[in-house]
Amino acid sequence: MFGIDLGKYRTLVVSIFLFLLFDLGVLVLNFVISSQIAHDAEAVNLAGRQRMLSQRTAKAALQIEKQAASDTPDRKLPAELANAAEIFDRTLRAFMQGGETVSGSGSPLALAPLDDAEAQAILQRAAAVWTPYRQAMQAALAPGANADAVAALVQRAEAANLELLGLMNDLTTRMESIAASKAKNLRMVQVGGITLATINFVIILVHFIGHLRRADRDLEHARKQTDDILKTTQEGLFLLDPDYRIGSQHSRALGGMLGSEKPGGASLIDLLRPAVSQKTLDTAREYIDLLLKHDVKERLVASLNPLDRVEINLSSAPGDTSQRYLKFAFNRVTENKRVTHLLVTANDITKRVELERDLKESEERSASQMSMLVELLRVDPAAMQEFLSGAGSALEHMNSLLKDQTEGREAHSTRINGIYRVAHRLKGDAAALGLTSLAANVHGLESLLTELRERATLTGENFLPVTVRVKSLFADLESIQNVVARVAQMRSTVLVEAPRPAVDADAQALAFVQQWRAFAHQIAQRRHKQVELSYGGLDLAELPAVQRETILSVVNQFIRNAIVHGIETPDERRLRGKPVAGRLAVYVMRNEEGGLALSFRDDGQGISVEGIRQAALKSGRLAPERAHTATDRELIGLIFEPGLSTQGSADEDAGRGAGLDAVKEMVVGQGGRIRIGTTRGEYCHFRVALPAPAEQPDVAAAQPANQEIQT
Numbered sequence: 171m172f173g174i175d176l177g178k179y180r181t182l183v184v185s186i187f188l189f190l191l192f193d194l195g196v197l198v199l200n201f202v203i204s205s206q207i208a209h210d211a212e213a214v215n216l217a218g219r220q221r222m223l224s225q226r227t228a229k230a231a232l233q234i235e236k237q238a239a240s241d242t243p244d245r246k247l248p249a250e251l252a253n254a255a256e257i258f259d260r261t262l263r264a265f266m267q268g269g270e271t272v273s274g275s276g277s278p279l280a281l282a283p284l285d286d287a288e289a290q291a292i293l294q295r296a297a298a299v300w301t302p303y304r305q306a307m308q309a310a311l312a313p314g315a316n317a318d319a320v321a322a323l324v325q326r327a328e329a330a331n332l333e334l335l336g337l338m339n340d341l342t343t344r345m346e347s348i349a350a351s352k353a354k355n356l357r358m359v360q361v362g363g364i365t366l367a368t369i370n371f372v373i374i375l376v377h378f379i380g381h382l383r384r385a386d387r388d389l390e391h392a393r394k395q396t397d398d399i400l401k402t403t404q405e406g407l408f409l410l411d412p413d414y415r416i417g418s419q420h421s422r423a424l425g426g427m428l429g430s431e432k433p434g435g436a437s438l439i440d441l442l443r444p445a446v447s448q449k450t451l452d453t454a455r456e457y458i459d460l461l462l463k464h465d466v467k468e469r470l471v472a473s474l475n476p477l478d479r480v481e482i483n484l485s486s487a488p489g490d491t492s493q494r495y496l497k498f499a500f501n502r503v504t505e506n507k508r509v510t511h512l513l514v515t516a517n518d519i520t521k522r523v524e525l526e527r528d529l530k531e532s533e534e535r536s537a538s539q540m541s542m543l544v545e546l547l548r549v550d551p552a553a554m555q556e557f558l559s560g561a562g563s564a565l566e567h568m569n570s571l572l573k574d575q576t577e578g579r580e581a582h583s584t585r586i587n588g589i590y591r592v593a594h595r596l597k598g599d600a601a602a603l604g605l606t607s608l609a610a611n612v613h614g615l616e617s618l619l620t621e622l623r624e625r626a627t628l629t630g631e632n633f634l635p636v637t638v639r640v641k642s643l644f645a646d647l648e649s650i651q652n653v654v655a656r657v658a659q660m661r662s663t664v665l666v667e668a669p670r671p672a673v674d675a676d677a678q679a680l681a682f683v684q685q686w687r688a689f690a691h692q693i694a695q696r697r698h699k700q701v702e703l704s705y706g707g708l709d710l711a712e713l714p715a716v717q718r719e720t721i722l723s724v725v726n727q728f729i730r731n732a733i734v735h736g737i738e739t740p741d742e743r744r745l746r747g748k749p750v751a752g753r754l755a756v757y758v759m760r761n762e763e764g765g766l767a768l769s770f771r772d773d774g775q776g777i778s779v780e781g782i783r784q785a786a787l788k789s790g791r792l793a794p795e796r797a798h799t800a801t802d803r804e805l806i807g808l809i810f811e812p813g814l815s816t817q818g819s820a821d822e823d824a825g826r827g828a829g830l831d832a833v834k835e836m837v838v839g840q841g842g843r844i845r846i847g848t849t850r851g852e853y854c855h856f857r858v859a860l861p862a863p864a865e866q867p868d869v870a871a872a873q874p875a876n877q878e879i880q881t
Contacts, residue, residue, distance in 0.1 A: 189370035196363030203356040210349035213284070215274060216261050217342040221335055223258040227251060227307070228331040234310070235324045248311050255307050262300060265341075266293045289344050296337040303330040406496075406516030409503065412462050414439045414455070417511070427482075427496055427516050438514075445482045454480075461500055462509050475500065479519065495523040549603050553681055554654055557603055560719045561647055564596045568640050572633060582628040587812040589636065590619050591832040598726040598829070602689035608646050615639045623813060677705050686725060690754060693733045700740055700751040701733060707758035708766075714863045717766055720836050721860075725756055727829045728770040728856055735816065736774030736854050746851065748773065761859060765842075768858040776848040779805050781816040789814055806846060810834040 230251035237247065260271040261281075268283040284290060303326050309315060310323035396419070400407065406424035409417035416424075418434040425433050428441045443451055453476040460466055460474075477498035497519045503511040549557075571588050574581070597612040618635050622628060677683060683705045694701045710718045737752030744750065757769040782805045786792040791814060792800065808814055812831040837844055840860055847855040 186370075186374060189367055189374065193363070193367060196359060196367070199359045199363075200356060203352055203359065207349055207352050207356065209282075210345055210352065212273075212279070213265070213281070214342060214345045214349060216265075216271070216281075217338060217345050219274065220258060220261055221338040221342065223254045223261075224331060224334040224338060226254045227258065227303075228327040230254065231307070231310070231320075231323050231327040235320050251307065252311055255304060259300070259304060262293065262297060266290065266297065284345075286344065286348060289341060289348075292337055292341045292344065296334060296341070299330050299333050299337070302326060303334075404518075406514075408433070408514055408516075410438060410458070410500075410512040410514050411510075413437070414458065416441075423518075424516060427494075427518055429482075442480075442482075446480055450476060450480060458500070458512065461502060461512055479523070494518060494520040549605075549685075551654075553603065553685060556715070556719065556722070557599055557605075558647070558651060558654070559715070560599065560723070561596055564592045565640060565644055565647060567592050568643075572637050572640065575630060577630065579628065582622075582632075585633075586619050586622055587831070590616065590812060591835045593619070594829055595723050595727070595832040595836070598730055599723055601692065602685050602722075602726045602729075604688065604692075605650070608643075608650065611639070611643055611646055615643065677707070677709075680705070680709060682710050682722060686729060686756070689726060690729050690733060693730060694737070694752075697733060698739060699733060699737050701737055701754055702751045703729070703754040703756065705756045707756075708760070710758065713766070716840070716863055717860060720840065721758060721766065721768060724768065724833050724836060724858060725770060727833050728756075729754065731829050732770075732772040732774060732854065736772045736776070738775055764862040766858075766860040768860070769855070770858075771853060771855040773853050776850040776852055776854050777806055777809070777846070778816065778850070782806065782808055782814075785814055785816045806848070810844075 230247055234247050234251065257272060260269070263269055264271045264281040265284050268281060270278055270280050273279040284293070306319075306323045306326040310319040312319070400419065400421040403421050404423055406421055406427045408420035408424055411417070414437045416433050416436055416438055420434055425431055429445065430436060430441055433441060439451060439455055442454065446454075457474060457476055475498070477496070480496055480498070482494050482496055495518070497517045499515045499517075501513045501515075502509050503513055568589050571585050574585060576585075593612050593615050597609050597616070600606075600609040600612060615636065618639055622632055622636070625632065683703075686705070687703045690701050690703050710721055713721070732754055733752070737754075738746070738748070740750045743752070753773045755769070755771045757767075759767045759769075761767045779802045783792075783797050783800070786805070786808055787794060787797050791808065791811065810830050810833070834844065837858055837860065842858060842860040845857040845859075847853075847857070
């Protein structure tokens, strides 16, 4: 054929040529007849619509007559009648003479005149009925038309409605008959063409099956190679469609990464939802949508990948959760320059992340130890030994409180307040020595206790985070002790007992005074204030350990309280005619009974009785009627209550109502007394009396009544 040797493909080519020839003939006849049937179907639809329009015009005419006498006639009815009449008229003329009308969807539609004699006869009779009916409509719808025109329209509608409906039914029936005849011819053509095509198809099938078998073998071989690759690769490979669904072909490793046995066909977003945060999920969805837009350059958005490193938390059993890190890489799959899918590669980078995290923790640990070493080198060895002794006792006390398993709201509150007092004291002592990292850790413990205070219900399990935090404080204290021991070895000094300064040494140069000043300046700097601290009296190194630790802690709390609540800013002090720097005066003397007398005075703004009243109302510590009748003495006494603070929000210096509560607990626990003198705008003066260590505190001395308040 045409000088081409087709060889073994001759029969196949001839069969295909005949098949195409038969198909082409059937296709041409099918197209011609189908076009005619489509035209007839449109005509049937329009004829059916003519029935509906005749009914609509009659209905609209009756409604216009009914509402003509109404005070508020419906203005839409005339327009509806005119529109229906216009469509009916145009369609009728298009059937008869050819022309343009509107389709059922409202778009323009051109019609050829009906070439059936019987249909034309029906149309002629319909035109004879419609013409006077149409004229009556125009008269009734003309501007200024009267009720007579409307009545004439209604009369004409009643006469023409049924006749038009019958004629349009006849037209519809005739058009359906014509369409059915053409459909019958089309079926005969299709049956003949299909018969010939089937014979050719059998011939083609015999030759083609051989080729298909060979192709199937090649395809099976290729599929097996693909399966082997997907089974052995350690990466998660899959295709992602625009609906976020994973393709059926994916690597075996993907299921383990996503925690799904059959990820194929599932939504990637749904698989990630229980394992990642909602924010990560929303960002991932937006990123995938961005990649699927063909007009967005892939390189521009590659750096925005929110799944470049994502933490996955998978639950294999109740209470058994594994954490891993995955990295997803996305590449576009395009077809005709349109993005159809995304090729996604998932890698488990858990080991790499853990290695990076361990390296970072090691660096932070080294930096923390170096920072701790620098802090410890600045502290007097004797003061450090005293602090470590007191801190160890404080942590043991916290631990004993946590071991108490007594349930109930009151028992839990007592436990929280007890730990709070010890923690606040420990934080103040650590901050006074410049141990900022330890003070920050204790501050975190206070935050946990504050959260427990605010809970409506408490159980023993709620104290688990507190126990963990106390355990970390033990570890910090042990680290400090180890560093102190190393420093002592480097200094060739055994820090067993602090050296006692000479009795006649200048009081201002004593180590504990220097620490008080450094602590005061540290808080003042954070508060943008200025302070000066002076000391007179005993060298605390001469005192027994119990008294020495008590005096140091009490003064630390008084310093913090005075700077936060009492001392004004430099600008405020200038306006009041005071020196720019606030003055703190501390005195420690022996009293006549052999005990100690501590005096702490600041020249700040004094105690705000009204501020205490409002804080007590806000915390619910006082009822409104009691708050307004309480004396100044009673209100000032509340500053020693746990959890009461006049500061609006808590920070590392104040705001949690624990400082003076800790002071009261230390003083009355030793049978001491506290007296307060204050004048608003001028000063605040605390006087603390402690008995000699040999004296046992009596019951009365431990009661709140011993908080003597003088205003």
